[in-house]
Amino acid sequence: MVPHLITALTGPINELEARLLDSMPAIERWFRLEWMEHTPPFYTSVDLRNAGFKLAPVDTELFPHGFDHLTEEMLPLAVQAAMAAIEKICPEAKNLLLIPAACSSSFYLAHLQRLVQIFTLAGLNVRLGSLDPTLAAPRKLLLPDGTELALEPLVRRRRRLGLLNFDPCTVLLNDTLAGGAPPVLRGLYEQYLLPPLHAGWGVRRKSRHFQSYEEVAKKFAKLLGMDPWLITPMTGGHARVEAGDGHGFEALRASADALLGKLRRKHKEYGIADKPYVVLKADDGSGVGEGVVTLRDAADLAAPALHAQLFAGGAGAREMLVQEGVPTHERINDAVAEPVVCMIDRYVVGGYYRVHAGRRPDENLAAPGSAFVPLAFAECHHLPRRGAKPGASAPNRFYMYGVIARLAMLAAAYELEATDPDAESYE
Amino acid sequence: MVPHLITALTGPINELEARLLDSMPAIERWFRLEWMEHTPPFYTSVDLRNAGFKLAPVDTELFPHGFDHLTEEMLPLAVQAAMAAIEKICPEAKNLLLIPAACSSSFYLAHLQRLVQIFTLAGLNVRLGSLDPTLAAPRKLLLPDGTELALEPLVRRRRRLGLLNFDPCTVLLNDTLAGGAPPVLRGLYEQYLLPPLHAGWGVRRKSRHFQSYEEVAKKFAKLLGMDPWLITPMTGGHARVEAGDGHGFEALRASADALLGKLRRKHKEYGIADKPYVVLKADDGSGVGEGVVTLRDAADLAAPALHAQLFAGGAGAREMLVQEGVPTHERINDAVAEPVVCMIDRYVVGGYYRVHAGRRPDENLAAPGSAFVPLAFAECHHLPRRGAKPGASAPNRFYMYGVIARLAMLAAAYELEATDPDAESYE
Numbered sequence: 018m019v020p021h022l023i024t025a026l027t028g029p030i031n032e033l034e035a036r037l038l039d040s041m042p043a044i045e046r047w048f049r050l051e052w053m054e055h056t057p058p059f060y061t062s063v064d065l066r067n068a069g070f071k072l073a074p075v076d077t078e079l080f081p082h083g084f085d086h087l088t089e090e091m092l093p094l095a096v097q098a099a100m101a102a103i104e105k106i107c108p109e110a111k112n113l114l115l116i117p118a119a120c121s122s123s124f125y126l127a128h129l130q131r132l133v134q135i136f137t138l139a140g141l142n143v144r145l146g147s148l149d150p151t152l153a154a155p156r157k158l159l160l161p162d163g164t165e166l167a168l169e170p171l172v173r174r175r176r177r178l179g180l181l182n183f184d185p186c187t188v189l190l191n192d193t194l195a196g197g198a199p200p201v202l203r204g205l206y207e208q209y210l211l212p213p214l215h216a217g218w219g220v221r222r223k224s225r226h227f228q229s230y231e232e233v234a235k236k237f238a239k240l241l242g243m244d245p246w247l248i249t250p251m252t253g254g255h256a257r258v259e260a261g262d263g264h265g266f267e268a269l270r271a272s273a274d275a276l277l278g279k280l281r282r283k284h285k286e287y288g289i290a291d292k293p294y295v296v297l298k299a300d301d302g303s304g305v306g307e308g309v310v311t312l313r314d315a316a317d318l319a320a321p322a323l324h325a326q327l328f329a330g331g332a333g334a335r336e337m338l339v340q341e342g343v344p345t346h347e348r349i350n351d352a353v354a355e356p357v358v359c360m361i362d363r364y365v366v367g368g369y370y371r372v373h374a375g376r377r378p379d380e381n382l383a384a385p386g387s388a389f390v391p392l393a394f395a396e397c398h399h400l401p402r403r404g405a406k407p408g409a410s411a412p413n414r415f416y417m418y419g420v421i422a423r424l425a426m427l428a429a430a431y432e433l434e435a436t437d438p439d440a441e442s443y444e
Numbered sequence: 445m446v447p448h449l450i451t452a453l454t455g456p457i458n459e460l461e462a463r464l465l466d467s468m469p470a471i472e473r474w475f476r477l478e479w480m481e482h483t484p485p486f487y488t489s490v491d492l493r494n495a496g497f498k499l500a501p502v503d504t505e506l507f508p509h510g511f512d513h514l515t516e517e518m519l520p521l522a523v524q525a526a527m528a529a530i531e532k533i534c535p536e537a538k539n540l541l542l543i544p545a546a547c548s549s550s551f552y553l554a555h556l557q558r559l560v561q562i563f564t565l566a567g568l569n570v571r572l573g574s575l576d577p578t579l580a581a582p583r584k585l586l587l588p589d590g591t592e593l594a595l596e597p598l599v600r601r602r603r604r605l606g607l608l609n610f611d612p613c614t615v616l617l618n619d620t621l622a623g624g625a626p627p628v629l630r631g632l633y634e635q636y637l638l639p640p641l642h643a644g645w646g647v648r649r650k651s652r653h654f655q656s657y658e659e660v661a662k663k664f665a666k667l668l669g670m671d672p673w674l675i676t677p678m679t680g681g682h683a684r685v686e687a688g689d690g691h692g693f694e695a696l697r698a699s700a701d702a703l704l705g706k707l708r709r710k711h712k713e714y715g716i717a718d719k720p721y722v723v724l725k726a727d728d729g730s731g732v733g734e735g736v737v738t739l740r741d742a743a744d745l746a747a748p749a750l751h752a753q754l755f756a757g758g759a760g761a762r763e764m765l766v767q768e769g770v771p772t773h774e775r776i777n778d779a780v781a782e783p784v785v786c787m788i789d790r791y792v793v794g795g796y797y798r799v800h801a802g803r804r805p806d807e808n809l810a811a812p813g814s815a816f817v818p819l820a821f822a823e824c825h826h827l828p829r830r831g832a833k834p835g836a837s838a839p840n841r842f843y844m845y846g847v848i849a850r851l852a853m854l855a856a857a858y859e860l861e862a863t864d865p866d867a868e869s870y871e
Contacts, residue, residue, distance in 0.1 A: 042538065045527070045567020049535040090517050097521060097791055100472070101528050108476040111469065140472020364524055 033072060033247055034417045040241055044420060047240055048363070048427070055430040057363040059102060059189070059211040063422040064371070064383070065356045066250075066343040070289050072417065073250040073343045074425035075355075076383075077226055079216040079433075080118070080193045083369060084135070084359055085127035086389040091367035092135070095359075099139040102362035106209055107186045113141040114178065114185035116148060116202075117168070118192040123161045130160050132191065135361075146171045146180050148192060148199055176207045187211060193218045195303060215436050216429075218302035224338050225436060227252040230428035237424055246283055248421055251276060253339035255300045260328040265337075266318055269297070272339045274315035280341055291344065294379060297323075300336040309381045311342055344378040349390055353378050358422035365419040367391070460499060460674055461844045467668055471847060474667055475790070475854070482857040484790040486529060486616070486638040490849040491798070491810070492783045493677075493770040497716050499844060500677040500770045501852035502782075503810075504653055506643040506860075507545070507620045510796060511562070511786055512554035515818040518794035519562070522786075526566040529789035533636055534613045540568040541605065541612035543575060543629075544595070545619040550588045557587050559618065562788075573598045573607050575619060575626055603634045614638060620645045622730060642863050643856075645729040651682040651765050652863065657855035664851055673710055675848055678703060680766035682727045687755040692764075693745055696724070699766045701742035707768055718771065721806055724750075727763040736808045738769055771805040776817055780805050785849035792846040794818070 037044065062081035063074045087095060103110050113136050117129050129145070136143045145168045147156070158166045169180045178188055178201065187209040190202075194217025202214060214220070231249055238245035254272035258265035273295050280293035297310040297318075310323060317323065327335055345355045352374035359367050370390040373382040434440065464471065489508035490501050514522060530537055540563050544556050556572070563570045572595045574583070585593045596607045605615055605628065614636040617629075621644025629641060641647070658676055665672035681699035685692035700722050707720035724737040724745075737750060744750065754762055772782045779801035786794050797817040800809040861867065 042564070042567050042569050046536065046538055049527075049531050049537075049567070052531070053535050091520075093518075093521050094524060097524055100476075100791075104476050104479070108480050109473065110476075111473055137469070140469050140476070142469050364527075 033243075034414060036241060036243060037417050037420050041416070043240065047237070048423060051427055052363050055427065055434065057360075057426055058216065058429050058433065059106075059362065061360045061422075061426045061429060063358045063360070063425040065358065065418055065421055066345045067347055067356070067414075067418075068291075068344050069346045070287060070291075071247045071343065072421050073248055073341075074230065074421060074428075075250060075340075075343060076223075077230075077425045077429050078193075079212045079221070079429060080191050081359060082118075082125060082128050082191075083357060083389065084131045085124065086357075086369035086391050087131065087359060087367040088391040091391075092138075094364070095135045095361055095366040096138040098361035098364035098366050099135050101364070103136075103139055103141065103187075105362070106211070110141060110186045112183060112185040112187075113143045114146050114180065114183065114188045115143055116146050116171075116188060116190050116192060119147075119149060121158070126158055126166075127161050129158070129191070130162075130164070130166065132189075133166065136189075142183075144169060144180055144183050144185075146178075146188075148201070150199075150201070171201055173201050176205065178202070178205055178208060190217075193302065195219060195301070213433065213437070215438055216433055220436065221302060221432075222255070222300045222336070222338075223298055223302065223340075224252065224255040224300050226428060226432050227338075227340070229431035229435065230425060233424050233428045233431060248424065250343050251279060251283075251341040253295065253341075255336060255338040257334055257336050258327065259334045260324065269337055269339055270315045270318045273297075273312055273318060276339055276341065277315060294342040296340050296342040296381075298338045298340060300338040303335075311379050342379055345382075346378055352388075353380075353382060354390070355382050356418050358418055360422065360426055363423070363426075365422065368415065368418065368422075460670075461841060463668060463670060464844050464847050468843070470667060471664075474664070475850060478854055479790050482854065482861065484787075484853055485643065485856050485860065486533075486789065488787045488849075488853045488856060490785050490787070490852040492785065492845055492848055493772045494774055494783070494841075494845075495718075495771045496773045497714060497718075498674045498770065499848050500675055500768075501657065501848060502677060502767075502770060503650075504657075504852045504856050505620075506639045506648075506856060507618050508786060509545075509552060509555050509618075510784060510816065511558040512551065513784075513796035513816040513818050514558065514786060514794040518818075519565075521791070522562045522788055522793040523565040525788035525791035525793050526562050528791070530563075530566055530568065530614075532789070533638070537568060537613045539610060539612040539614075540570045541573050541607065541610065541615045542570055543573050543598075543615060543617050543619060546574075546576060548585070553585055553593075554588050556585070556618070557589075557591070557593065559616075560593065563616070569610075571596060571607055571610050571612075573605075573615075575628070577626075577628070598628055600628050603632065605629070605632055605635060617644075620729065622646060622728070640860065640864070642865055643860055647863065648729065648859070649682070649727045649763070649765075650725060650729065650767075651679065651727050653855060653859050654679040654765075654767065656858035656862065657852060660851050660855045660858060675851065677770050678706060678710075678768040680722065680768075682763060682765040684761055684763050685754065686761045687751065696764055696766055697742045697745045700724075700739055700745060703766055703768060704742060721769040721771075723767050723769040723808075725765045725767060727765040730762075738806050769806055772809070773805060779815075780807075780809060781817070782809050783845050785845055787849065787853055790850070790853070792849065795842065795845065795849075 058079050060081055062078045062083060064076040066073055066075050115132060133143045145166055147168045152170045155167045155169045158168055172179050172181055179185055189211050197219035198214040198217055234245040234249045253276040254268060256265040256268040276295050277293060284293050294311055294313045297312060345353055347354045349370060349372050352372045353376050354370040354372045357369055357371055358365060371382045371387050372390055373387045375386050376382055485506050487508055489505045489510060491503040493500055493502050542559060560570045572593055574595045574597060579597045582594045582596045585595050599606050599608055606612055616638050624646035625641040625644055661672040661676045680703040681695060683692040683695040703722050704720060711720050721738055721740045724739060772780055774781045776797055776799050779799045780803050781797040781799045784796055784798055785792060798809045798814050799817055800814045802813050803809055
């Protein structure tokens with residue numbers, strides 16, 4: 018559950034929020050029953066977009082960043098959730114090996130420090146191991162607050178991974194493994210490797226995730242007797258495109274065109290004045306220039322600037338996905354904002370707003386120049402929101418955000434079950 | 445774990461605190477392993493006393509009150525712990541029947557409202573049933589904030605307990621059952637009755653609890669290589685005393701005398717200047733006039749005023765326990781204070797100070813005139829403390845409190861296993 022009566026946001030609520038709040042006991046029970054059948058990812062962050070007329074997840078990260086944006090008040094919740102997760106996975110755990118991403122931004126280092134803090138407070142000895150095979154001796158990471166963390170070379174034995182004089186029961190990955198799983202992480206059958214290797218972006222596909230999300234959202238919408246579109250970004254086709262090869266682009270164009278048609282009908286059905294648009298995303302989670310590409314007309318796919326953007330940096334081929342664009346109508350001061358919900362095990366432990374003053378509501382905010390505002394429990398942000406229906410009672414938007422984020426997390430659980438290579442080998 | 449880096453108290457720490465903080469991962473692992481073998485009580489509150497030279501639990505309540513003193517910031521932690529507890533006990537739960545104590549003080553009603561809030565936010569339909577057999581129709585309880593709760597007559601069927609049109613999977617008791625378990629609660633084998641009937645004060649004895657606590661504290665002290673006395677109130681004998689009958693009193697006097705001798709040796713061993721004292725407590729948790737009785741000399745047991753106090757109100761016989769008196773050296777402003785730690789399942793969810801301006805450090809504070817101050821996470825109380833050693837680093841007293849409170853909770857788990865009438869029948 019989400020700590021919703023004491024969270025930040027006030028303002029008018031829309032029908033969806035009222036429905037979710039009214040159905041809270043049924044929703045929480047539904048999640049409990051789902052978690053009896055499906056294992057939640059170890060930790061997750063979900064980017065949401067609140068368009069006023071709908072609320073949908075647009076990205077589900079299984080190697081989350083940004084835990085440094087959780088407020089101090091939220092920390093006990095994260096620690097408690099971490100304790101529950103550890104107890105379930107490996108109650109006798111003493112040592113946790115955390116493998117960070119190869120990122121040295123001060124944001125990332127602050128996040129790393131927060132992860133170390135959470136798992137230390139949960140009662141584990143936490144040390145950091147580097148995936149960099151050239152690292153021969155411990156290296157100091159200087160943190161923004163002036164303290165240090167030590168990044169140590171990994172020591173691989175036949176069946177176990179550790180550090181010098183450090184044999185962990187659990188290895189926690191915070192690298193997205195975009196290039197695939199390195200050999201040093203393979204064949205670790207004696208230790209818990211979390212998340213599993215097939216959660217890495219070398220294997221994951223957004224198209225597969227949103228297929229699971231549609232399944233989850235349909236079940237959930239049936240429980241509540243509502244249209245799943247109100248919580249689902251409609252997903253079109255995906256295709257491999259190559260520079261100068263029109264074939265893949267034609268498939269994307271046809272898909273974008275069909276999707277825009279469906280969206281126009283949906284907007285008409287709900288009386289939504291906004292013109293629908295679609296976005297083009299890298300199916301494998303990689304960046305596309307400054308984020309996703311917004312298309313209001315399928316014909317825009319032929320634009321040379323778009324092609325140049327996709328293949329900038331020398332990429333020979335890209336796997337691209339067409340998806341409904343969900344605008345965000347939340348703002349902090351004058352900057353466009355979108356909520357990011359952080360979870361450990363099945364628990365929402367907090368969230369924050371990603372804010373970008375230089376972006377429009379229909380653009381990606383995960384881009385250089387973005388800033389972060391904690392979604393604190395006991396504070397009041399008073400964010401105005403377009404599209405909210407009048408006449409509703411005192412809100413809690415963060416409960417709604419937590420519900421939708423947990424649906425995306427559940428979809429990731431479905432996705433990881435479906436893509437588990439070990440599970441397939443038993444069939 | 446306890447949310448300790450962000451809690452209230454700062455000030456010098458003593459050796460015990462430093463030792464607990466240093467050993468945190470070992471301590472948390474030890475608890476995880478204990479909880480694999482032993483089931484925590486559903487919810488618990490523990491009164492602690494910090495004497496500067498020692499920290500010990502003095503009362504462990506399995507039908508806790510005072511959850512209204514938890515701050516709003518602590519509420520998400522309580523809700524998350526409640527979710528974890530429910531998921532473990534009855535994941536398919538829809539309905540929770542809460543049976544409150546027959547107490548209508550505004551403090552208690554605020555506590556009751558908080559319990560309803562916590563379990564509602566955890567995703568349950570919560571309704572209140574009354575143990576009063578004369579209640580024929582729902583009665584409104586007017587809460588301090590102007591809202592209302594409905595207290596309904598219990599409906600007992602052959603094997604199930606509920607309300608009109610309300611069939612719960614779990615029945616949560618908040619009455620201490622001091623008079624024994626009423627028939628309406630007996631023989632409920634199809635529902636979860638929490639805590640179990642033998643956790644009621646009609647069955648429980650403090651002497652039995654502290655016997656378990658000594659066992660737990662010895663194991664824990666061995667883990668840390670320390671003297672268990674530093675965290676244990678030394679417990680003497682217990683006896684049934686009757687008005688005008690010297691026999692029981694002589695047993696208590698001999699016990700108090702022996703205990704005072706032991707304590708004098710301990711105080712000498714540790715160079716503690718304070719003169720030790722013992723307290724006389726009702727073994728069955730019932731009140732003794734204005735709380736426990738403080739004795740500095742065993743001969744004081746013969747004082748007529750004491751006898752008058754014990755048998756005030758017409759009690760014919762009392763079961764009394766002799767225990768080491770642990771003074772509290774914490775103060776809020778000029779009032780003597782003692783911490784109370786609140787737990788749900790195995791998790792510390794918060795705490796508060798019981799404060800009494802009219803009492804001395806060696807007296808019971810759970811008496812008319814006491815006030816309550818939340819132990820908030822993000823605030824700073826700066827309580828001075830005698831007996832703390834200088835030169836220690838930045839503290840977290842609340843972590844230490846959470847550890848000792850969890851030891852008392854674990855002792856209650858041991859106690860309930862040992863006193864379980866159903867377990868005995870299988871032997």
